[in-house]
Amino acid sequence: MSSTRALFVVDIQNELIADPDTRIPNSEQIIKATEEILKVSRSILDSYEGSNSLLPWLIVFVQHEESPSEGTMLRGSKSWELFFPPRSNRQDEIVVAKSTGDTFKSNSDLAQKLRDRNITEIVMFGLQSEGCVEATCTGALAAGFGVTVLSGAHSTYDSDGKTAVQIEREVEHRLSTRGARVVPWEKEISTWGSAEHSTVSNHGSLLR
Known part of the structure; x- marks a missing residue:
């Protein structure tokens, strides 16, 4: 395999997703999406256990x-x-701290560390759409990575007379004009198992 991908799970933290006083309106939707995305990506990673093949994912x-x-x-x-x-105790799942909206701005060495792991594409979802998700996508694009945004798996608060969904769509439009690929999360993860299957020799079937 010539490259690997990093799956960025952005700021899905208790204040934004679990606290009944501060969580986003679409918290249940994001929890469900995240559960499914992690289930599929982790199943693929687990299928590589014991293989000498390059891991297809880094979960950030x-x-x-x-x-x-x-x-x-x-x-x-x-x-x-x-x-x-x-x-x-997993080398394929890491935590990256940040104090600014753009994860790459908070971590000036992050882009090179990802390149050192043969990563060329970043798949992005999380919170908040017009905040840290958009800023980190923009930082990733500026650093030369391909970016895929998982529609339906990022969200925010209603603001300035707009619903969270309206803001999500506006963010997706802006990012697509900058070069990001925007795909519904269900459609994207449905392709992951079959896409990775051909890269593992003599290692059994992956998720369909």
């Missing part, structure tokens, strides 16, 4: 942190915790 859990003057997502707090944490 992006975790935002604020200072007391900025908000309540303080490092170590319940609000800051990831709703979907990485599996322990």
